[in-house]
Amino acid sequence: MQRCYSCRVTVAGHKTCCPLCGGQLSGTPEPDTEVFPALEKPRFTTGFVLRLLALIAIAVSVICVLANIATGWHALWSLFVVAGAVCVWVAAAIGVAYRRDMAQNIGWQVVLIPVLSFLWDWWTGWRGWSVDFVLPCVCIVGILAMLLIAVLCKTPLRRFAGPLIGACFLGLVPLILIACGRVRVLLPSLLCAGLAILSLAALVLFQWQTIKAELLRRFHL
Amino acid sequence: MSNAKRNQKNLSWSRLDNAAKIFPPTSHGSATGVFRLSCELTEPVAPDVLQAALTRTLERYPHLLMVMRRGVFWYYLEQTTTRPSVVPEHAPPCAALYEGSRSLLFRVSYWRHKVSLDMYHVLADGAGAIEFFESLMTAYLSLRHPEVGVDGITQASVSQRWADSFQKYYKPHGGGKTTEGLGRAYRLRGVRRADGGLTVIEGVADVRQVLAAAHRCGTTLTVYMTALLLSAIHSEMYVREQKKPVVLTVPVDLRSFFPSRTTRNFFGTIRVGYDFSRRSGEIEDIVACVAASFKEELTPERLGARMNQLAALEHNPVLRVIPLALKNPVLRLSGAVSDRGETAALSNVGKFRLPEALHPFVRGFGVFMSTGATQLCTCSFGNSLHFGFTSAFENTEVQRRFFELLTNEGIEIEIRSNEYHEEEGAACSDATAAE
Known part of the structure; x- marks a missing residue:
């Protein structure tokens, strides 16, 4: 056993310094009496990956802003790059945060991408592409992707019911937009609404118990 | 929900109890909301026996097989079909356990002579986890040393163990006098660890x-x-x-x-x-x-x-x-x-208790929060x-x-x-x- 004379305690295991006072130890070390393993530090943590992505986004932004200044102020094109980098980082952050649950990941992307597109469309002088194309297409892809992954991975419905129902309800939004006369290109919106209604109907008709249980859980007060 | 097939389709779930509700939002950095119970034995741990003991013990504690999911208003616990396996100790004591809606909220690990149970506070408190850990160690030691002839400890029923006692004893207008806060307390100073651990x-x-x-x-x-x-x-x-x-x-x-x-x-x-x-x-x-x-x-x-x-x-x-x-x-x-x-x-x-006959195989227990x-x-x-x-x-x-x-x-x-x-x-x- 090792011993610290200044603390008057015995120290288990094999230590170079006293864990209490940092002083020198005397006596023979007994590595067999060690209680905690020496652990290897994890190489990549979630925080590290996100910080790395943030650094890349900042680097791209800085280079573009500097290049913009160097080539003259006539067109502020670097602002677009900065906003784009922020958007990509947010989407990637959600991807990393929900990497263990693909359905939820897709669910959040289905919400995020149309919202960001809407902001871009609005900022660049409203041409309506975000509601005409992005919202319905993202919903269609999202719903189909969730169903495909579920079939391929044989995931039980309760695992992805929440995001799927959410995406289906979002898929009904184009229908409301058509009713309000906000949509100029009808086809994507109609396809999207059709798929959403069909999926919801199938869920309600064949999986009502699962859906009900999921809603009760998710919305409990 | 006695029907087994239906049970598989609709997993049971439960609300977080009153004390558990504070842990998910406040778990970050070194305050992971996880505590560890460890048991030091007199001989090296046999992983396969520990696994068998864990499987056997969990039959009596099915409500620990839960994952935490996000609802719209609150988090909730949902039964899972994932089964835990004992692992060599690879994480620091009290490392975070909740990593999303698939992760189990407890972990049993071993290293040399020691068995550790890390438990997320959402699932159980110290006394609850101690009861489970004592059952686990009793099962392990009685499997390892069948010659001693120890049976399991008599237990409470599953529903008793999974009761939300905060709800049971809550009186809506049972105010009464509580102590006033002691004001701002002295806060310990110091350099936090670079690795964010303990x-x-x-x-x-x-x-x-x-x-x-x-x-x-x-x-x-x-x-x-x-x-x-x-x-x-x-x-x-x-x-x-x-x-x-x-x-x-x-x-x-x-x-x-x-x-x-x-x-x-x-x-x-x-x-x-x-x-x-x-x-x-x-x-x-x-x-x-x-x-x-x-x-x-x-x-x-x-x-x-x-x-x-x-x-x-x-x-x-x-x-x-x-x-x-x-x-x-x-x-x-x-x-x-x-x-x-x-x-x-x-x-x-307080005290850890094991059947008298198993005492010679155990050096001691430890707790960390x-x-x-x-x-x-x-x-x-x-x-x-x-x-x-x-x-x-x-x-x-x-x-x-x-x-x-x-x-x-x-x-x-x-x-x-x-x-x-x-x-x-x-x-x-x-x-x-x-x-």
């Missing part, structure tokens, strides 16, 4: 020696240890900081006050403060002050009133309808405000008393001073720690001074 220092002493020292002060073990910790923190304070009281949070097992056999959370906390600027700071005076506050606080009325106060928050109709994404920052803030009134925490989880500051957990088994210090700080002044107070009483202490100095022959902090 500095773990475990001290082992003979319970008889410590009891004798407590009796010399004319008090009980818990009061004595609380007083020593207050005194140890005092030694680290600057004079100008002494106008703030040192306040310790002490969790109290409510099962001793309200009949319950739940393994879910059923604890309250009391706060014990000492003002070094107004009082002498002598250990006898601290002991007297601590004993007085224990006597005042540890009554069913006081604890019940506090419990009702916290439960009333949960039952508040306005708070309930706030979406989870907005609720989390609010709860985080209230956690931070509450932390300002606390210097450190001390938790005496994750914390954003410093926490001391104590427990005993047979004649060995374990002090589990966890700290988010690198410096170990409070721990050193605490053990110094014990050794001054002639108590022999063995120290273990999770610190490794990687470079062989690295200079110790006082090496230059010694030269």
Whole structure:
């Protein structure tokens, strides 16, 4: 056993310094009496990956802003790059945060991408592409992707019911937009609404118990 | 839902109990909300036997097989088909367990002679986890040593164990008087660890020696240890900081006050403060002050009133309808405000019990709780008393001073720690001074 004379305690295991006072130890070390393993530090943590992505986004932004200044102020094109980098980082952050649950990941992307597109469309002088194309297409892809992954991975419905129902309800939004006369290109919106209604109907008709249980859980007060 | 097929389709779920609700929003950094129970054996652990024991024990604790999911208004627990496997210890003590809606909320790991159970506080409290851990270790040792002939301990029913006792004993208008806050407490200073983990220092002493020292002060073990910790923190304070009281949070097992056999959370906390600027700071005076506050606080009325106060928050109709994404920052803030009134925490989880015949195979048990500051957990088994210090700080002044107070009483202490100095022959902090 090792011993610290200044603390008057015995120290288990094999230590170079006293864990209490940092002083020198005397006596023979007994590595067999060690209680905690020496652990290897994890190489990549979630925080590290996100910080790395943030650094890349900042680097791209800085280079573009500097290049913009160097080539003259006539067109502020670097602002677009900065906003784009922020958007990509947010989407990637959600991807990393929900990497263990693909359905939820897709669910959040289905919400995020149309919202960001809407902001871009609005900022660049409203041409309506975000509601005409992005919202319905993202919903269609999202719903189909969730169903495909579920079939391929044989995931039980309760695992992805929440995001799927959410995406289906979002898929009904184009229908409301058509009713309000906000949509100029009808086809994507109609396809999207059709798929959403069909999926919801199938869920309600064949999986009502699962859906009900999921809603009760998710919305409990 | 007796139908097994239907059960598979619609997994059972449950709300988080009142005390569990605060953990998910406030779990970050070194305060992961995870605590560890460990058991040191006299021989190396056999992983396959431990796995068999875990599988067998979980049959009686099916409600621990839960994952935590996000609802629109609250988190909730949902039964899972994932089964745990015992793993070699690869994570630091009390490392975060919740990594999304698929992760189990407890982990059983082993290393050499030691078995550890890390448990997320959302699932169970100390007393609940101890019951499970005792069953696990009994199962393991009786499988490992069938010649001893030990049967499992008689247990409460599954529904008793999964009862939410906070709900059971909640009285909507059972206000009553609770203690007023002790104001802003002194906060420990120090450099937080670079890796965001915990500095773990475990001290082992003979319970008889410590009891004798407590009796010399004319008090009980818990009061004595609380007083020593207050005194140890005092030694680290600057004079100008002494106008703030040192306040310790002490969790109290409510099962001793309200009949319950739940393994879910059923604890309250009391706060014990000492003002070094107004009082002498002598250990006898601290002991007297601590004993007085224990006597005042540890009554069913006081604890019940506090419990009702916290439960009333949960039952508040306005708070309930706030979406989870907005609720989390609010709860985080209230956690931070509450932390300002606390210097450190001390938790005496009491005795571990195993069938007499298995005692020769066990050296002792240990308890550690994750914390954003410093926490001391104590427990005993047979004649060995374990002090589990966890700290988010690198410096170990409070721990050193605490053990110094014990050794001054002639108590022999063995120290273990999770610190490794990687470079062989690295200079110790006082090496230059010694030269």
